[in-house]
Amino acid sequence: MRRVNGLATLTRNIAAASSAAAGATSRHLLVQAAMMSTWSCTNSSQRIADRFGISNPSVASGVAGTMFFSVAASSLEQEVHEKEPPPAKKFLPKDVVLYQYEACPFCNKVKAFLDYYNIPYKVVEVNPISKKEIKWSDYKKVPILTVDGEQMVDSSDIIDKLLQRIHPDNSITIGDEESKWRGWVDNHLVHVLSPNIYRTTSEALESFDYITTHGNFSFTERLVAKYAGAAAMYFVSKKLKKRHNITDERAALYDAAETWVDALEGREYLGGSKPNLADLAVFGVLRPIRYLKSGKDMVEHTHIGEWYSRMEQAVGEPARIKA
Template sequence: MAAACARTLGKVGRLVLETPACRTANSYAVVPKITLNASRRAYGTGAGGFRSKPFFTTQLRSARVLGCAFLLGGGLGLYQTLKLTLERHLAEEEANTSGSSAGLKLTLYQYKTCPFCSKVRAFLDYHGLPYEIVEVNPVMRKEIKWSTYRKVPILMVNESVQLNDSSVIISTLKTLLVSREKTIPQVLDCYPEMKSVNDSGKEVTEFNNKYWIMVAGAEEEALYPEKGSRKEEIKWRRWADDWLVHLISPNVYRTAGEALSSFDYIVREGKFSTFEGFFAKYVGAGAMWLISKRLKNKHNLQNDVRLDLYKAVNDWVAAIGKQRKFMGGDEPNLADLAVFGVLRVMEGLQAFEDMMENTKVKPWYRRMEKATHHKEAQQ
């Protein structure tokens, strides 16, 4: 654009030089001045014969003024053009970085021990997307007081676009990674928010299509080369949210001792004041131990909830099979990342150790650790 403006300015200059006034002034430059010794004035011929006004000098000055006016106008035009071009370029850059996966500034509002937040972190780590973490105080939640959506995780994109719900966050970002021509608003339109009332009479928010990656045609074939792999991924992502995640609390709070150990871990890893930490560790542990009994009945779990955890994990391993490293094949897919994210929150607790010892999940889990850590190191 700047080069085009310079060319235009050059043409204006040439036009100025080709005006009659300029041609006369140029002719004057090669004709010797006629002077009278008595007056020492320059004279020119005009309609009235000899006259005392310096005609050629007047024409030359007029041409110079006209040329300067054109040059000044052209310079101002060039400045305005460059200014508008720069502003447009910056606007386009901002729109591109806000609308595609490149150059995104991501801020994750989370509880570290929340399985849904852990799912999002697993996705971001595996795909090498840099992000900042804001640990939310689970008591006051002042860190998200600006949001009408009062749950975590919340992912802020470029400090302007808010993504809610772990599965919507993952599906949105994956769509952007695969289809870079789409913008975030375009993708979010595919996951409409729906409000309903649950069996307890509480209003809940759900998102339609949240397990779908919004690609088709060649993009779909590249992402899901195996027949049925898309349906399989959706099935197990939903399973992780609807079943596996509900096995975590009954298992980590199974006994009073396990509940106390779990809350000790939660307080250490979370964001609590001294008083809140003490209260959460002892009062919260007792409360969750009692609540875990209700959860066991609510989800129709066995008396020994470990057995349900073992069965769920072995069902997952069986679905992967012996011929694949991951459900996604040689690389994890979104179902792998979801299940890994959910199970990871039990690390360091007795439930996790028992699961690793009494199921077939360990080889797959170690491969997932290596895959996510390897990608994270490349950020």
């Protein structure tokens, strides 16, 4: 009964949000596009509809853009946890620009790397409806990073290219363990997030409140995206839960967190005395959910909190500068 009441409330909120739009045509377009704030998606709405059994074409189109939201060291450890020094003199870019959605986990992976290596960067928040900010690019997903005008795409590839430029002498190599856990982040950890952040109607609304508050939305777009997106993703998360064989959302999240902690094998970081790319990837993906209910529950019920706190200190303040 509680779930039914929650869904009824969402339905009423969607109706109220829709009535605030200019007309039937604009409402359809907003619902279709406003939910494109967490997943860099170019799949067609028909493909999404077929995959998840969604009959409403407007909802299917909106879902295509949201599948992947789509979450202290002691004084003796201070030196270990300091931010990485500025990049080598051979890599001093004059203009680094990240085109992103604020809540996108893959965008946050790139930001964690840039912050840790203290590479100043500007952020362009992409409007999820018009995507006018990236119309210049043939690549229609985010993140997109431009370094002195050169375009880089795909979060892992961006990071690999940046690392190579920071260490052109190949003084840093990526080992098998590091590669394994970077793959685990992209192929497992991100799939656990959506069923958790949209687990209940209240959590779905909390998540979309964060998305719409931090994203590049107009007032009307924000209103429609919050309620329509929360409703759509509540149902889609159940499909994702089934697709990835998740029986209990929180148990899967807790298991992923403990799996990561076990991988550390008592080390401060997977990289040993300082974070490596796998540490940065896990941290970046979890950062958007850390202070949502799912992230708070994860820290409360697992042992990942100490590592996460060390990572917060190691990554330090954002290297982001005003555009």
